[in-house]
Amino acid sequence: MTQKLKVGIYWAASCGGCEIATLEIAENILKFIEVADLVLCPCIADFKYDDVRAYPDGYIDVCFFNGGIRNSEAKEIAELLRKKSKTLVAFGACANWGGIPALANLYTKDAMIERSYITTESNDNPQGTLPQTSYKMPEGELHLPKLFDSVHKLDDVVDVDYYVPGCPPVAKQIWSCIEAIAAGKLPPKGSVIGVGDKSVCDECPFEKKTEGVRISKFKRPHLEKPDLTKKAELNNKPQCLLEQGFVCMGSATRSGCEAQCLKANMPCRGCYGPAEGVEDQGAKIASAIGSLVDSQGNSERSAEIVAQIVDPVGTFYRFGMGNSMLRVKKL
Amino acid sequence: MTNPRIGVYVCHCGTNIAGKVKVTDVVEHAKKQPNVVLAKEYKFMCSEPGQAMIVEDIKKEKLDRIIVAACSPLMHEKTFRKALEKAGINKYLFQMANIREHCSWVHEDGAAATEKAKALVTGAIYRAQYVEALNDREAPMNPATLIVGGGIAGIQAALDIADSGRQVYLVEKEPSIGGHMAQFDKTFPTLDCAACILTPKMVSIGQHPNITLLSYSEVEKIDGYVGNFKVGVRMKARYVDPKKCNGCGDCWQKCPAWRVEKPKGDKKVVHNALTLGPTKAIYMPTLQSVPNVPVIDKKSCIYFKNGKCKICVKACQKDAINHEMTDVVMDIDVGNIIVTTGFKTFDVSKMPQYGYGKLPNVISSIEFERMNCSSGATGGQVLCQNGEAPKSIAILHCIGSRDKEHHEYCSRVCCMYALKFAHLVKEKTGAQVYDFYIDMRAAGKGYEEFYNRLLEEGVRFIRGKAASVTDYAVFPEEEGKLIVRCEDTLVGKVRRIPVDMVVLCSALEANADAPEFARLLKLCQGKEGWFTEKHPKLAPVSTASDGIYIAGCCQGPKDIPDTVAQASAAAAQVLTAIAKGKVQIEGVGAEIIEEKCTGCKICNDMCPYKAIEFDAVKHKSKVNDALCKACGTCVAACPCGAIKAKHFTDEQIMHEIEGVLYDAKL
Numbered sequence: 001m002t003q004k005l006k007v008g009i010y011w012a013a014s015c016g017g018c019e020i021a022t023l024e025i026a027e028n029i030l031k032f033i034e035v036a037d038l039v040l041c042p043c044i045a046d047f048k049y050d051d052v053r054a055y056p057d058g059y060i061d062v063c064f065f066n067g068g069i070r071n072s073e074a075k076e077i078a079e080l081l082r083k084k085s086k087t088l089v090a091f092g093a094c095a096n097w098g099g100i101p102a103l104a105n106l107y108t109k110d111a112m113i114e115r116s117y118i119t120t121e122s123n124d125n126p127q128g129t130l131p132q133t134s135y136k137m138p139e140g141e142l143h144l145p146k147l148f149d150s151v152h153k154l155d156d157v158v159d160v161d162y163y164v165p166g167c168p169p170v171a172k173q174i175w176s177c178i179e180a181i182a183a184g185k186l187p188p189k190g191s192v193i194g195v196g197d198k199s200v201c202d203e204c205p206f207e208k209k210t211e212g213v214r215i216s217k218f219k220r221p222h223l224e225k226p227d228l229t230k231k232a233e234l235n236n237k238p239q240c241l242l243e244q245g246f247v248c249m250g251s252a253t254r255s256g257c258e259a260q261c262l263k264a265n266m267p268c269r270g271c272y273g274p275a276e277g278v279e280d281q282g283a284k285i286a287s288a289i290g291s292l293v294d295s296q297g298n299s300e301r302s303a304e305i306v307a308q309i310v311d312p313v314g315t316f317y318r319f320g321m322g323n324s325m326l327r328v329k330k331l
Numbered sequence: 332m333t334n335p336r337i338g339v340y341v342c343h344c345g346t347n348i349a350g351k352v353k354v355t356d357v358v359e360h361a362k363k364q365p366n367v368v369l370a371k372e373y374k375f376m377c378s379e380p381g382q383a384m385i386v387e388d389i390k391k392e393k394l395d396r397i398i399v400a401a402c403s404p405l406m407h408e409k410t411f412r413k414a415l416e417k418a419g420i421n422k423y424l425f426q427m428a429n430i431r432e433h434c435s436w437v438h439e440d441g442a443a444a445t446e447k448a449k450a451l452v453t454g455a456i457y458r459a460q461y462v463e464a465l466n467d468r469e470a471p472m473n474p475a476t477l478i479v480g481g482g483i484a485g486i487q488a489a490l491d492i493a494d495s496g497r498q499v500y501l502v503e504k505e506p507s508i509g510g511h512m513a514q515f516d517k518t519f520p521t522l523d524c525a526a527c528i529l530t531p532k533m534v535s536i537g538q539h540p541n542i543t544l545l546s547y548s549e550v551e552k553i554d555g556y557v558g559n560f561k562v563g564v565r566m567k568a569r570y571v572d573p574k575k576c577n578g579c580g581d582c583w584q585k586c587p588a589w590r591v592e593k594p595k596g597d598k599k600v601v602h603n604a605l606t607l608g609p610t611k612a613i614y615m616p617t618l619q620s621v622p623n624v625p626v627i628d629k630k631s632c633i634y635f636k637n638g639k640c641k642i643c644v645k646a647c648q649k650d651a652i653n654h655e656m657t658d659v660v661m662d663i664d665v666g667n668i669i670v671t672t673g674f675k676t677f678d679v680s681k682m683p684q685y686g687y688g689k690l691p692n693v694i695s696s697i698e699f700e701r702m703n704c705s706s707g708a709t710g711g712q713v714l715c716q717n718g719e720a721p722k723s724i725a726i727l728h729c730i731g732s733r734d735k736e737h738h739e740y741c742s743r744v745c746c747m748y749a750l751k752f753a754h755l756v757k758e759k760t761g762a763q764v765y766d767f768y769i770d771m772r773a774a775g776k777g778y779e780e781f782y783n784r785l786l787e788e789g790v791r792f793i794r795g796k797a798a799s800v801t802d803y804a805v806f807p808e809e810e811g812k813l814i815v816r817c818e819d820t821l822v823g824k825v826r827r828i829p830v831d832m833v834v835l836c837s838a839l840e841a842n843a844d845a846p847e848f849a850r851l852l853k854l855c856q857g858k859e860g861w862f863t864e865k866h867p868k869l870a871p872v873s874t875a876s877d878g879i880y881i882a883g884c885c886q887g888p889k890d891i892p893d894t895v896a897q898a899s900a901a902a903a904q905v906l907t908a909i910a911k912g913k914v915q916i917e918g919v920g921a922e923i924i925e926e927k928c929t930g931c932k933i934c935n936d937m938c939p940y941k942a943i944e945f946d947a948v949k950h951k952s953k954v955n956d957a958l959c960k961a962c963g964t965c966v967a968a969c970p971c972g973a974i975k976a977k978h979f980t981d982e983q984i985m986h987e988i989e990g991v992l993y994d995a996k997l
């Protein structure tokens with residue numbers, strides 16, 4: 001490696017967790033700075049957009065872009081970074097499929113603004129002031145980015161080279177991606193990297209019973225503890241959480257996280273996104289869980305059982321709403 | 332991969348399609364779509380020259396995907412697939428766009444229909460880019476047949492098949508076979524005695540070495556597919572062992588409890604109870620019952636109420652009665668199924684204007700049939716409630732039929748059985764008969780002649796639907812009578828006709844359990860509830876489910892000759908299928924992609940055909956090709972997309988949708 005890699009890390013509609021996760025590569029940071037220079041990372045250093053605009057096209061070797069496209073600023077910078085980067089990586093759940101902020105796609109923009117600025121219990125906004133995109137001051141007109149109707153994933157607005165899922169991506173996988181990039185050993189464009197090739201079940205410490213088990217009661221992990229004494233006949237591992245009635249996204253979620261949540265006895269939340277070839281993760285788990293409901297051929301009974309799933313959309317689409325077939329909106 | 336080469340053929344179907352859809356526009360549109368090498372139109376694609384054109388183009392233009400925009404694939408998919416095979420390419424590389432049933436036949440606006448046809452064709456073209464060649468499989472054909480419903484239809488079909496040497500299981504839910512016909516005395520138009528022509532057939536069923544009669548039984552479960560159905564039949568406990576019982580009747584003669592009581596006091600005849608009895612708690616449905624074995628009615632039996640009695644057990648010299656008997660569930664394997672579950676009559680109390688259930692001597696047609704039956708409660712006499720013969724009687728047609736409030740359709744047999752009733756009344760009582768009809772429908776062989784005969788017998792025919800029946804007398808001659816009000820459309824006057832008895836010719840309607848039964852067998856029901864045939868003209872006894880046939884009144888109202896003809900037709904279809912010896916199973920089906928399966932086992936228990944096995948060593952699931960019926964359940968269930976529905980892959984479906992929406996403004 002003669003020349004150092006120029007790396008950018010940018011955040012759009014995101015929480016900053018992806019940057020923190022990147023720091024979790026711990027002592028590997030030292031190896032990282034040996035091979036790479038950070039040329040953009042608003043989270044930790046003061047870079048100006050004009051600095052980026054001044055870079056020649058393709059100046060950035062790899063740009064890790066996290067966060068979804070919520071407003072005109074995010075879209076503008078995504079387009080800018082696309083131009084300035086040789087390789088653009090959608091990094092983290094939000095850039096991949098909208099992530100948690102995309103749950104707002106279930107509502108209209110107006111309803112969301114009303115909730116945020118007017119009806120939220122802790123608000124103090126007697127005049128009902130709402131955000132505006134422009135404001136005239138004696139000194140001139142001020143502009144704010146325009147909020148879009150819905151949150152979009154990065155590849156809705158620009159061409160994306162690689163996808164690294166996770167909320168956030170786990171450090172080990174981030175490091176393996178960086179190593180692959182540094183070594184120039186990347187799979188074909190469009191691939192999902194830093195992942196396994198199966199579902200979370202593959203790395204899971206629990207196991208299903210051999211005889212088909214149906215769910216007759218759904219449980220919530222903060223209200224009930226999983227029973228670790230029940231064992232699966234197959235290999236004596238504790239019984240699968242889904243079978244125990246906890247809504248676990250593991251079977252519909254791509255492996256790669258090493259089933260961290262499950263190792264802490266928490267059901268999978270699905271942050272690594274759908275398995276290869278699956279479009280809509282929420283729809284997939286909904287039909288899988290629907291199939292497991294112990295309806296005994298009785299539609300009333302099955303409706304009763306299904307009704308125990310609290311916030312099904314928020315659960316099944318916790319990270320995937322921006323990529324859902326529900327309420328799809330084009331920019 | 333080289334690009335596919337697509338040929339598109341748009342059919343006129345005479346004027347069926349071309350009369351509404353601008354076929355040329357559709358062709359021009361198709362030409363502009365990706366990978367379409369040629370697009371043509373033709374008058375009748377399904378004709379010999381139409382098919383020959385496809386074969387020739389495939390060879391000359393090296394086409395490897397064919398799209399025909401025409402009628403329903405149910406109708407002609409097979410036809411065109413054969414053309415592909417003839418031209419030497421895999422038959423699954425074919426796609427049909429239904430622009431007849433889905434376009435020209437259902438839309439008024441020709442321009443809009445044309446746009447829709449374009450969209451459907453585009454969908455087919457987009458999908459065709461992703462279809463793959465598949466291979467059919469073969470499975471053995473089980474030569475046994477299940478027949479559900481032991482009316483005349485079921486009886487006829489069972490005898491036809493059994494006589495050819497094949498095994499038949501006949502399932503009847505009532506204690507005896509015979510259905511409606513067994514309740515009649517005479518049959519129109521020939522007036523031959525129903526029992527005389529039916530009883531010998533019923534007896535043959537009971538004795539035939541190739542027929543297993545499962546009476547008082549119901550089908551509970553059906554798995555499998557054509558050639559290899561697995562059927563679960565529940566044989567309800569009848570509390571009498573058919574192997575020991577000789578039908579002597581000692582039991583019911585001694586039984587002290589009544590299931591349906593004999594008339595008491597000044598009521599000499601209870602018309603409303605005629606269809607059921609009178610019978611004791613242990614009873615034989617009719618004298619001609621097959622099997623000739625009684626059954627205990629649990630509701631009226633004293634032993635089942637308070638644990639004491641068993642007089643019948645003592646009376647029975649054959650030791651055949653056993654109150655401890657329980658339901659038995661039997662599994663049978665068959666290759667084909669014929670459904671002959673018949674009909675029920677419309678509940679005439681739903682039309683209170685005719686007073687059924689409230690006014691004495693207003694009776695339904697089935698009750699009238701029972702009264703005429705020589706083995707029935709009145710010994711075949713037509714009697715009023717007070718035991719006297721009526722001096723005048725009104726027969727009201729179309730009760731529940733040809734009536735938008737109830738059934739829009741004509742029940743087809745009511746005019747004729749009304750004439751039969753009129754004749755019987757004349758013959759037995761000499762009473763004056765008034766026959767209220769809207770139109771006289773006598774369109775069968777010998778039917779018009781039968782009508783003429785009744786005209787000569789002096790029946791008074793009044794053209795007009797009776798409006799109501801009342802006992803409120805306005806004129807002195809109406810005192811103590813039933814008065815039928817009606818607009819006589821020939822005279823153009825409202826008339827009031829006093830009579831002693833009124834017979835309501837109830838409509839034929841689908842059985843109450845038809846929806847449930849349809850779900851069980853995966854049959855379709857039309858909007859009136861009758862089971863739907865595969866094609867109304869060309870496949871009248873087949874259904875959309877391979878290996879399942881329908882015959883008789885479960886398909887729609889019809890008389891006995893038509894019922895028997897259908898039953899024999901269904902039997903012939905089944906025998907043809909058995910003669911082939913094998914069933915071809917479509918190459919369509921589920922496939923688990925091993926690398927993607929995580930062994931989560933969610934699919935394992937989903938398959939209704941038990942086609943999925945779990946390999947504990949590999950920790951992966953696998954579909955057994957021979958058992959998979961391509962229902963798609965597992966495909967939807969697999970949370971990680973490891974199961975591929977061959978011929979219905981996500982890729983194919985999503986692209987088809989994209990094609991259909993090609994000009995949608997999102």
Ligand SMILES: Cc1cc2nc3c(=O)[nH]c(=O)nc-3n(C[C@H](O)[C@H](O)[C@H](O)COP(=O)(O)OP(=O)(O)OC[C@H]3O[C@@H](n4cnc5c(N)ncnc54)[C@H](O)[C@@H]3O)c2cc1C
Nearest residue numbers: 480482483484504510511518519672673674883884890891
């Ligand atoms: C009042 C009246 C008079 C008629 N008179 C004449 C006449 O004179 N001449 C003539 O040609 N036609 C007449 N018909 C028409 C005639 O009744 C029918 O054509 C004939 O009965 C049809 O036979 P089927 O076997 O299809 O149905 P059905 O006779 O209804 O027999 C169906 C059988 O299936 C059984 N079944 C139903 N559901 C199930 C189930 N789920 N499982 C198992 N078994 C089941 C029933 O118990 C029954 O035994 C008359 C009809 C009526 C209503």
Ligand code: SF4
Nearest residue numbers: 586632633640641643
């Ligand atoms: S046990 Fe029941 S069926 Fe037998 S004689 Fe008594 S009441 Fe009749």
Ligand code: SF4
Nearest residue numbers: 938959960962963965
């Ligand atoms: S598609 Fe799946 S569920 Fe359906 S029959 Fe085949 S293997 Fe069974």
Ligand code: SF4
Nearest residue numbers: 928929931932934969
């Ligand atoms: S549901 Fe899918 S992943 Fe799970 S065992 Fe079946 S095929 Fe494998």
